[in-house]
Every structure is written in C-alpha cells, then in structure tokens.
Amino acid sequence: MAEAVATPSHEADVSRALRRQTSFLGHPKAVGSLSFMVLCNSFANYGMSAILVYYLYAQIPTGLGLTQAEAAQLVSLYSACTVLTGLIGSYVADRVLGPRRALTIARSIQALAFTLLAIPFLGIFGYAASQVLLCIGTMAAGRSQDALTKKMYDLDDPRCDGAFGLQYVINNIGAAVPALVGTVALVSGYHVAFALPAALQIAGVVVYVLTQESYFGPIGLEPDDPMTPAAKRTFLIGLAAAVAAAIALGSWAFISGTVTISVFANAVSTVAIFVPLFYLAYIIKSKKNTREESRHVMSIVPLFLCTAVTNVVFQQAMGVLSIYSETTVDRMLFGIEVTPAIFSTLGAVFSIVFGSICTLLWTKLKRQPTAAAKVGFGSMIYGIAPLFMCLPFLLYPVGVKVSPLWIIGFWFIAMLGEAIGCPVGYSASAKVAPAAFSTQMITVWALTGSFGGGMATIMVNFYHEGSEVPYFMLLGGICIVISLAVLVFSRQLERGMGFASADE
Incomplete structure (x- = not known):
C-alpha cells in the first residue's frame, strides 16, 4: 500500500486540531511540553548563576582561583554576550532552521555546556568551553521558545496571553533553586552542584524531543522566511567561520592583555x-x-x-x-x-x-x-x-x-x-x-x-x-x-x- 502523503489541507486540519486542545490547564499539550522545558531551563540557568561567581573566585582546587573582580566581570560578560547572540539565534530560527529544530539544537548544546561545568578536571578550559557553548546555544535559537508558544494559538485566541503568563510563572519558580544548588555546593562541592542543572536541562530536552511529533504536528517545523538551499549553505559556512574567528580573536585579546574583560563588557552593554x-x-x-x-x-x-x-x-x-x-x-x-x-x-x-x-x-x-x-x-x-x-x-x-x-x-x-x-x-x-x-x-x-x-x-x-x-x-x-x-x-x-x- 502506498504511504500517505501529507497535503497542505491535511496539515492545516492537524494544526487546527492541535491548537484547539485544552489538555494542559486549558492550553494545548504542546504548551505543556514547552512549559516543562521552560521549567528545566530556568532551574538550570538559575542553578548555574547561583554558584558560578563563587566557583570562579574560590581557591584551587575547590574553584578556579580568580579574583572577585575578575569573577564578577566574567559573569557580566556572559550576560552581555547572550544579549547579542540571541538576536542572531532568532534570525537563524526564522530563516534557516525553523523554531522547533532551532530549539532542539540550542537546548542540546546548552545541556552539554552545563555538563562540562560538572566535570572536575577540566578547570578553566571547561569553564571557558561551557560559556562559549551556552552562547552558541543562544545563537542557534534566540527566542524560538516564545515564537513556538505563539504559533500554538490563533491570532484571536485569548488564551495566548495566559500561556505567556503561565510560562512567566514557571520561569520564576527557578528562583527557588539557588538555595538547593548552593547547599549542595557547600556539602559536596561545586562540580556535583553543577551536575544538577545539567541533569535538569537534559530532562527538558528529552521530554521535548519525545513529544514533538504528537504535540506539535507540522507547527513550527519549517522557517517562516526560508533561504534558498544555496544561500543557507553559504550563510551557515560564514556563520561558523565568524564564530571561530571571534573565539580565536577574543582568546588572543584577553590572553595578551590587549582588551580587558571590563572594557569589553562595557562596550557590549553600550551596543x-x-x-x-x-x-x-x-x-x-x-x-x-x-x-x-x-x-x-x-x-x-x-x-x-x-x-x-x-x-x-x-x-x-x-x-x-x-x-x-x-x-x-x-x-x-x-x-x-x-x-x-x-x-x-x-x-x-x-x-x-x-x-x-x-x-x-x-x-x-x-x-x-x-x-x-x-x-x-x-x-x-x-x-x-x-x-x-x-x-x-x-x-x-x-x-x-x-x-x-x-x-x-x-x-x-x-x-x-x-x-x-x-x-x-x-x-x-x-x-x-x-x-x-x-x-x-x-x-x-x-x-x-x-x-x-x-x-x-x-x-x-x-x-x-x-x-x-x-x-x-x-x-x-x-x-x-x-x-x-x-x-x-x-x-x-x-x-x-x-x-x-x-x-x-
């Protein structure tokens, strides 16, 4: 028997049915999957942020042995970089990957980044690699999660505001994690504490991947403004080259002392x-x-x-x-x-x-x-x-x-x-x-x-x-x-x- 081919009419019917679902607190099931990812991502980010600065200036071998000023500047630098890489990520989602693929790739990369922090013997190189991967993850998806949430509702559906409100609440639940992660860091060390955010991020990715087909159907699978295959290939090669060059140039600038962390962070914040x-x-x-x-x-x-x-x-x-x-x-x-x-x-x-x-x-x-x-x-x-x-x-x-x-x-x-x-x-x-x-x-x-x-x-x-x-x-x-x-x-x-x- 010939395999059924999905037609635009069939995909529209499936999308309409998925948007009308009320299984998750009055919202579509897909919003439930995204909300769980929001929860895991919130836990992971709050958990890392709660102890990262202390890990950076804690004495070796407990931490990395940096000064308090250097630690604070590095944390600020990460925040500043994610602001700009997020805009690139949203462009990638809209034109190259589509929000669903972008979100899968981004959260998987970020799970790897948190895992690197949990490995004891990597030291400063593990920290640097984790921060770079977190920024690359942001560069892959931007605000794909929010865009995908919006796609689960018709324009005139009043539940959309409620969905964003729900995810706002869930995101703030992550503020309770610092107390737990901080306690684990005191009792068992920083690397064990970093393992908690890594595990939570992995859990969010797994649930999202397993529910994609049944909860989202064709919604969000393709980019809204796709490039031609040739343009896409050229863009991805150029982006990869630019990222590699930026990492190499930045590493040289900081190691040689040509640019200080403080100056760079202030410049990025001004931009x-x-x-x-x-x-x-x-x-x-x-x-x-x-x-x-x-x-x-x-x-x-x-x-x-x-x-x-x-x-x-x-x-x-x-x-x-x-x-x-x-x-x-x-x-x-x-x-x-x-x-x-x-x-x-x-x-x-x-x-x-x-x-x-x-x-x-x-x-x-x-x-x-x-x-x-x-x-x-x-x-x-x-x-x-x-x-x-x-x-x-x-x-x-x-x-x-x-x-x-x-x-x-x-x-x-x-x-x-x-x-x-x-x-x-x-x-x-x-x-x-x-x-x-x-x-x-x-x-x-x-x-x-x-x-x-x-x-x-x-x-x-x-x-x-x-x-x-x-x-x-x-x-x-x-x-x-x-x-x-x-x-x-x-x-x-x-x-x-x-x-x-x-x-x-």
Whole structure:
C-alpha cells in the first residue's frame, strides 16, 4: 500500500486540531511540553548563576582561583554576550532552521555546556568551553521558545496571553533553586552542584524531543522566511567561520592583555542600548513586510518604551536597594541575621503568586482589558514602587535601622506590576511579528532588558548618596508618565497592532 502523503489541507486540519486542545490547564499539550522545558531551563540557568561567581573566585582546587573582580566581570560578560547572540539565534530560527529544530539544537548544546561545568578536571578550559557553548546555544535559537508558544494559538485566541503568563510563572519558580544548588555546593562541592542543572536541562530536552511529533504536528517545523538551499549553505559556512574567528580573536585579546574583560563588557552593554532600536527600525522598513505588518510593529513601539523604562527602574532600584537592604534594613529574625539576598527571593515568590493570578484571569475572562492597557497599567504600578521607597528615606534619619516591610512592600508593588504587564508584552510582540520576523521580533522585545540596563548605566551618573528621594521620584515619575500615555491611547494602539476592529 502506498504511504500517505501529507497535503497542505491535511496539515492545516492537524494544526487546527492541535491548537484547539485544552489538555494542559486549558492550553494545548504542546504548551505543556514547552512549559516543562521552560521549567528545566530556568532551574538550570538559575542553578548555574547561583554558584558560578563563587566557583570562579574560590581557591584551587575547590574553584578556579580568580579574583572577585575578575569573577564578577566574567559573569557580566556572559550576560552581555547572550544579549547579542540571541538576536542572531532568532534570525537563524526564522530563516534557516525553523523554531522547533532551532530549539532542539540550542537546548542540546546548552545541556552539554552545563555538563562540562560538572566535570572536575577540566578547570578553566571547561569553564571557558561551557560559556562559549551556552552562547552558541543562544545563537542557534534566540527566542524560538516564545515564537513556538505563539504559533500554538490563533491570532484571536485569548488564551495566548495566559500561556505567556503561565510560562512567566514557571520561569520564576527557578528562583527557588539557588538555595538547593548552593547547599549542595557547600556539602559536596561545586562540580556535583553543577551536575544538577545539567541533569535538569537534559530532562527538558528529552521530554521535548519525545513529544514533538504528537504535540506539535507540522507547527513550527519549517522557517517562516526560508533561504534558498544555496544561500543557507553559504550563510551557515560564514556563520561558523565568524564564530571561530571571534573565539580565536577574543582568546588572543584577553590572553595578551590587549582588551580587558571590563572594557569589553562595557562596550557590549553600550551596543545593547542601540541594537533593539536599530533592529526595530530595520523590521519596520523591511520590504518583506506588507504595509499592514509594518504598521503593527510601529504601534507596539510605545509598549516597548513602556517596558524598557520599567527595566531602567528595576536595574537602578536593584543597585541602590541591594546596598540599602544590607546597610539600613533590620535583618534580625528570631535572633538570627538573615542574608539581604532573601528580599530578591521574596520578589520571585510575589512573581509566582501574582503571575498565577494573572494567568488565570487572562485564560478564563471572556471580556478583558486590551493588551496595551495591560502593559500600561502594569508599568504604572511598577512606577509606584520607587515612589513608595521615597517614604523611608523621608521618614527616617541616616543610621536608623528600618523595618524590612519597606523592602518587602517595594517588591510586592513592583512584582504585581510586572506580572500584569510583562507576559502580555511578550504575547503582543509575538502577535504583531511580521511573517518574516516571527522569532526575531520577540528577541527585540526581550532586548528591553538590555536597553534598560544600558540606560541605567548612564543614569547612575546622576545618583549620589543623599539623593535617593529625587532620584527615585524621577525614575517613578518617568515610568508613570509613559504608562499613562499608553493607557490613554490604548484603544488606538490596539487597533494599530491589529488586535481590534476599527469600530471598537
């Protein structure tokens, strides 16, 4: 008997049936598979990040014996590099691999990277290889996971916001891992602790690979804007050569002392401010888009700025308030002084609680606020958080220990705002993405973090001890003003993004 050949009509029917599934908390089964991968990837990254800096400056043979300054710079350098390699990865997913293949390759490479850290005798070479592989993994996929999540819903399916909210909650669950991994590192050593992230990442890849055919069908298998075979071959050869040359040149520059880690990290961070702006302009002006697609992207720019400003607030508040938590907050609990890091853990707990509530609302509510209104309202609440922190600086003189409720209150307000707006922003960016830029558009949205971090680096020049009140008022005020503008024009923005009809 001749083997059945899948026709476009048959594939469309299969895709439609898969998108209508409600097996995973009211969502398609594929979203469940992706959510498990998010959980494993979150555990792996949080677990590695929790102990990596300590491993780098711990004395040999326990660690690598670097200075604390070198360790901190290397961790920052990794973060800066993943910002830019992620954009390349989204281009690769859109034009070469397709999001499903890109995600399989990327997570497999990253699992290998975590495994290298768990092997004791590799030393500094194992560390360097792991960081390079983690960046290559990012370069292979970018934001393919988010793009694939979006593909599991029709454009008018209200569950899409709920799916991104669900993955936001799951990603924040990873914040609980540092306590476990840190304890293992203390008891059994760093390499045993690194084995936990490696095992979790492998588990996520295995489940995803085993469920691909039955859960995803034809969805996300092919790139949205494929190159010709000849162009693909030329691109891959060129990319491989460029990566090899960059690794060789970077190794020579650092070993010879021509470039310091600090200088390179600062340069990459500065570039990260402008990359999302230039790339947004490139997407809007691309001839691959229809006029309507370009209009949709232009309409999301105010939401991009809104989210970028909240990231400025986050970066600046984290720096100032981390010091404040250590030096000024009363951290005695039942006679024991707790670490100031516990407050950021509380922030993750609030993210999980509020994110779960918002996910339920966006999944179940029939009549909802617009995406622009959600982002604007969430960002406005976020802007209230630094204004709230002006109060202890006004009420208490220097040197007085203050209640931890002030810091807890800050995280309560900020994470409520983030839970309302952040996942919806990712969902909106996925929906407005032109066909040729489905994954790249989500990566550009993710770069609101790099934009905010870069702007925060510039704004810190205006901060000095004693200027906390005007400084926080400025940050909160800017955030609230931009958020109010988005709220006022939310209906127009919604129509511009193509989420509402002209008569709404």
